[in-house]
Amino acid sequence: MEKYFESPDTLIESLKQSKYILNENLAVAVYLSLVRKKPLFLEGEAGVGKTEIAKILSQVLKKPLIRLQCYEGLDINQAAYEWNYGQQIIALQSGNKEESDLFSKKYLIERPLLKAIQGSGAGNSILLIDELDRADEAFEAFLLEVLSDWQLTIPELGTIVAKTPPIVIITSNRTREIHDALKRRCFYHWVGFPNRETELEIISMRAPEAGLDLQKQVVSFVQSLREKNLYKAPGIAETIDWAQALVELNCVALDPQTVDSTMGVLLKYQDDISRIQGSEAGKILDEIMLKNLKTET
């Protein structure tokens, strides 16, 4: 049995080298899904690094990443396989083709799921099924066979079984509830917002150009924003974007004016922006300064 990591701790360490900070809770979930060869179902707000995990894992494990972006109406033709109908019709018209010739691998177009099942060369690949909540329920039902038995049935060809099952990561933004039958086949993990220390570590890795002072201020600001009962609290992606934006603007420390003018990087709802911009942002800044002073003294 192929074992990718010795323990959750080694997993955390090796992902850290690829600039991805994993908290212990998520590390255990990822570790178990790798060892138990079960899909990992990640749910959480937008911008907390769900998709990123799959990308980083593919980098660290040196396995190809196959991505299936979900949307309404997604069906087998786009997700699993399709016959090259044009070619088939030409073949049909050009000569006396038998049916077995017409439905052979020659005319089969592979889509992400079939690619993942067949694997790449010797090893398996990482399959990312992104934003599953955007697909309709009918598609979910189709995934059941793939995820539990690692096989795919093509009526004209037969069943294709994976030699080594792919590593599967499913993400959802929770715009609707995914059916229990699918959740049952996976390990579930709710990806929340990181705490102060973890977020600071992430920022120092992803936006090292920003000085330590600025990094600390950015993280404190975002952390207190998340407590403000907003429609959409900023995710880690937004924090990174903000820190990088501030660097581009040659900003060394937060001041009310820069905060106001860059608010659109953090908050994406007009109601939220108009609530925070101005006096509220100033208040948060003052609090941060006060805290910093206290810790220094």
Next chain:
Amino acid sequence: MQKKLEIIPKLDKNIIFFARLLRASGISIGSDSILEAIESIKLVGIKNKQSFFYALQTCLIKRPEDMKIFAQAFSLFWQNPKFRDRIRDLLLPQTRMQSAEEEKEELAKRIQDTLSTPENSKSQVVEEETLLIDTSGTASDTQLFKEKDFEMMSKDELEMASQSIKELLIKIPKRPFRRSENSSLGKQVSARESLRRAKRNFGSVIPKLVKKKDTSRPVIVLLDISGSMENYSRMMIHFVHNLMQKHKKVHAFLFGTKLTNISFQIKNKDIDVALKEISKATNDWAGGTRIRDSIFTFNKKWIRRVSSSNSIIFLITDGLDRDHSTDLFKQMERLQKSCYKLVWLNPLLRFKDFLPKSISIKRILLNVDAFLPIHSIESMQNLTSSISKNLVKEHNNTFTWQNKVESQSKELV
């Protein structure tokens, strides 16, 4: 059996007990999850309590709502082996006793009727029989009953009304879907079907056409259960129950002073069971109304979880808010913008000379797509036609209402 149990290692047994404790406290856990947990613990080990916790959590919990119960149960169960058995014994009867008491406290007046004693129900049956003979006489009596306001109904009449609500079929407008079906009237060519045809016709291609399918729209019901709606809320729950039985995607929420999701309590359940469960889940029956706060909570917490963008929202309330916050206007605006159509069902429309005088009513009215009555069986029956009518602009009499308030819109925002 006894022998087999003894072979199981003690840790595995404890994990099974723990899973059963979780089950007893309302978390649904399949036995495959328990097996998974046992296997996972073998891998993670028990040296580190934190990893042990996370491993169990990963295997056993499938909904974030259950995390809290899990954490509490975990700290109780895995602290000291001596306590474990005692706690398990103590926990179960306690929760049962508590819930029984809570039930008594929380059951609203109307819902308590469903728990009436056998003797009472016997006498009810007799009364009903005589009543049936009285009313089944003429067609006009039935018509009168259908038009009768729920508020004016006696207990028996309400019983009958709930029966007739059960039989209603309310049609919800459909929406185009991205999947397609075979149809000679379609505009797109299906390559797959055309090939199949061509095979049969020795290679000559006759294009097969497909058209877009229709699919049902999700329905979200926001039901006011405050004091002013007391006489209607029970009938409205029957109405919601009907919707849920007959349509696939329905979400239901109750609000008085706070918002409660009751979809789970109603779905696939008998109406009496549902009523009991609902009264357990809510404690703001017949209290004050905080429409603004409830809509705010809905906008913030739920709107992105119930695929609202193509849904029809039924807001059932009289629109009388305790607070006069101007924010209500904004919240309603957001609600309307994040759904396909927002339909306000207001029992106050039973009065012929109803005027939108209250400021909260005005604020809501300006942000809805349709404004319809819901005070009798007949008004419920007419919903199907009036919804489809009101969603076409020309026939929408909601505009007449809105024009009446439009002039003062500046004060409202």
